[in-house]
Structure formats: structure tokens, C-alpha cells
Amino acid sequence: HHLVNNIACAKENQNSLLAVFLDLSKAFDTLDHMFLLTKLYKYGIQNSLLAWLRDFLRNR
Known part of the structure; x- marks a missing residue:
């Protein structure tokens, strides 16, 4: 919504x-x-942030 609003305002x-x-x-696979x-x-x-990232990267 924010992006569409910015585009509309710029055009206007x-x-x-x-x-x-x-x-x-794909960057994380390299x-x-x-x-x-x-x-x-x-x-x-x-x-918790490091744990979240570790879980995100697991089995990728």
C-alpha cells in the first residue's frame, strides 16, 4: 500500500x-x-534474533 501510494503521489x-x-x-545458498x-x-x-536466523537458514 505504501509503495502504491508513493507511486501515485509522484505521478500526480x-x-x-x-x-x-x-x-x-539465492544469496543465502552461496x-x-x-x-x-x-x-x-x-x-x-x-x-532470539540469532535463533530466528538459524532456524530460517536450517535445511536451505
């Missing part, structure tokens, strides 16, 4: 609008998950 005001869409689903989780832990990502 004759402004330019740039949108970039990225599909990162690196070692334990390496990523270890790096995230060292950068301060811990507890």
Missing part, C-alpha cells in the same frame, strides 16, 4: 520515482551458514 506531482527490487533468496551466523554473533546479533 509529475515527479520522478525510482524503485529497486532485490531477490536475495555462503556457509555457520560462517554467517558466527559473524553475526561477533557483530552483536544474539539471542
Whole structure:
């Protein structure tokens, strides 16, 4: 809804609008998950967020 509203407002005001869409689903398949989780832990990502990411990456 927010994106559609921004597009409509830009068109209405004759402004330019740039949108970039990225599909990162394959990006996680190209690196070692334990390496990523270890790096995230060292950068301060811990507890429930790290557990959520670990569960997300499991069996991928």
C-alpha cells in the first residue's frame, strides 16, 4: 500500500520515482551458514534474533 501510494503521489506531482527490487533468496545458498551466523554473533546479533536466523537458514 505504501509503495502504491508513493507511486501515485509522484505521478500526480509529475515527479520522478525510482524503485529497486532485490531477490536475495539465492544469496543465502552461496555462503556457509555457520560462517554467517558466527559473524553475526561477533557483530552483536544474539539471542532470539540469532535463533530466528538459524532456524530460517536450517535445511536451505
